[in-house]
Amino acid sequence: MPSPQIRRTALLEFSVKSGAPEKQRTSCLIVGVYEARKLSEAAEAIDKASDGHLSALTRRGDMEGELGDTLLIHAVPGIQAERVLLVGLGKEREFDLNAFNKATAAAVKALHYRGTTECVSHLTELDIKGVELEQILRQSVLNVDAALYRFDQLKSNPDPGPRRPLRKVTFITPSRRGLLEAEASLREAMAISAGIHLTKNLANMPANYCTPSTLAEEARNLAVTHPNLVVDVLDQARMEGLGMNALLAVAKGSREAPKLIVMEHKGANPDDAPIVLVGKGVTFDSGGISLKPGLDMDQMKYDMSGAAAVVGIMSIVAELRLPLNVVGIVPSVENMPSGGALKPGDIIKSMSGQTIEVLNTDAEGRLILCDALTYAKRYKPETVIDMATLTGACVIALGRVPSGLLSNTKSLAQELLKAGEASHDRAWELPLWDEYQPQLKSNFADMANIGGREGGALTAAAFLARFTKDYRWAHLDIAGTAWNVGENKGATGRPVGLISEFLLRRARANGHTG
Incomplete structure (x- = not known):
């Protein structure tokens, strides 16, 4: 039986930048929520800009912050993004690289089939004890690609996937000072x-x-x-x-x-x-x-x-x-x-x-x-x-x-x-x-x-x-x-x-x- 070419499926486009969450022009903004409905720093900034829109939702119990839970919110007032995706981070004191990886994968899976072609993630701003930004960026890229990986080229009717799949992810860095280093880390991550x-x-x-x-x-x-x-x-x-x-x-x-x-x-x-x-x-x-x-x-x-x-x-x-x-x-x-x-x-x-x-x-x-x-x-x-x-x-x-x-x-x-x-x-x-x-x-x-x-x-x-x-x-x-x-x-x-x-x-x- 002849061997097919090993297909190199097109991977997503990634980029980095800095900036306040409420000012990001994007189809969707990704921010985190810890258990007990505690908003992350980026989520708090959006909540403040929207006059308490996010905290009102969490008080109603729409998002408890359990690790991997997601909630997509449309038309959040006071911000530039079209939508906001809240992602559960689990317990704040237990938040580590493993939890970060799970949250990142959950976020990208939630968006991929919802017509979101590009998004901006503030999860890369989260503080993980003992983990440098370079490592956070690399894990982000690897987890996004892994979450969307499929091997179905030998199926007669492979899943065509969403009509408008996720194609671009931008990661936010804590400051502009490290953007050049972050871009270098991103290039390495994409090669890996x-x-x-x-x-x-x-x-x-x-x-x-x-x-x-x-x-x-x-x-x-x-x-x-x-x-x-x-x-x-x-x-x-x-x-x-x-x-x-x-x-x-x-x-x-x-x-x-x-x-x-x-x-x-x-x-x-x-x-x-x-x-x-x-x-x-x-x-x-x-x-x-x-x-x-x-x-x-x-x-x-x-x-x-x-x-x-x-x-x-x-x-x-x-x-x-x-x-x-x-x-x-x-x-x-x-x-x-x-x-x-x-x-x-x-x-x-x-x-x-x-x-x-x-x-x-x-x-x-x-x-x-x-x-x-x-x-x-x-x-x-x-x-x-x-x-x-x-x-x-x-x-x-x-x-x-x-x-x-x-x-x-x-x-x-x-x-x-x-x-x-x-x-x-x-x-x-x-x-x-x-x-x-x-x-x-x-x-x-x-x-x-x-x-x-x-x-x-x-x-x-x-x-x-x-x-x-x-x-x-x-x-x-x-x-x-x-x-x-x-x-x-x-x-x-x-x-x-x-x-x-x-x-x-x-x-x-x-x-x-x-």
Whole structure:
């Protein structure tokens, strides 16, 4: 079946400005109300200009201020805006970035289907303890785009959406003094949002559309759009020449040809050691001969979410022309059972020369990653970060809130944890102790590819650690965070936000100003 072009749906237009709420000429003004009917500062200004119009409504009980509640008001006297949208902020003393995100998403959803093509939001003026305006603006853009994201291009009759959808959002800053910095933050936020959008589209594509070849073609398309991005795709013959037998062993059971996709952005001094990002790209994981249970196996199209994230991140790096040398490496295969497939008990020799006894063919992600991590060594990297939907054990341990983080360098782990907090794309550090290594013992090879039921996320990282001893390395297990399940099933785009924040902080240290 032919693969459709990965559609880049047009994102909204965003801008920033300063000014009093009662003087804003707009189709709709967004202001907040805390619980117990307490008006925010912007709402109070409108209430004063309208001679108590808003407080009269809240006294009647039309808006209590519960988090995410909305109330659209027409023809408010004394102001320039045509309408005002009140948004519940919850309890003032508990108002944090998470509440802000929920309020922002609720506001944009409320307006999108009500014929409002543009609006001005004063939510960005709200005080959130410990959160800078730059972060508030970024979260605003990401939450607006996320609230309106849809993946329906494979439906025969997709929802056409509203006749007059929301197209432009203007955010108000507390003062004019920081407008230039706010505009720079907005440019960064829009690039990140586009990268997350691309990541979601790739991850949401079913496996009969998104194959290793599709990922390779998408990387090549990025190179056409961004001449500063150089892409090389290694085919099976080239990988055989390099001795990538672990990666190739996983691909043996499928008719889909494996690919090793390499994307290079050279934004710094050519002699500067690069940051290398590695993303697991199993476009469908049946488990191979160690076949998975049928329930929820459709979700295994998301086993390439790490690869999708690397492609999305590289698009951001190229769009912002970050003054960094960054390399994206995507080992991509399909894991299927067939007469030629890898079997439990097989022993394979990895690119590093270490041999691996395969006890479970469903622990295939670490097999393709180990060769990609060995390949990364040729770049003499400053740092290597891999991201992979690696273990169900990580989901059991941490749920679907933080990604699991393990690293052989404490300072790198701390840097990533801080970037996760700042981007609200959080991670939680797990131990990478030598005490887990004996669980990988094999009687017949240098190591086994699984370590038993206990500490599955930790022994998977311990396996990868055997291939990353020559550089600073961190591993992100995104099995619980790369996609949502249930009614809201779909890709999340994580950890693009976390890694983008990490790279932007590095870039600012190199003089990047947005």
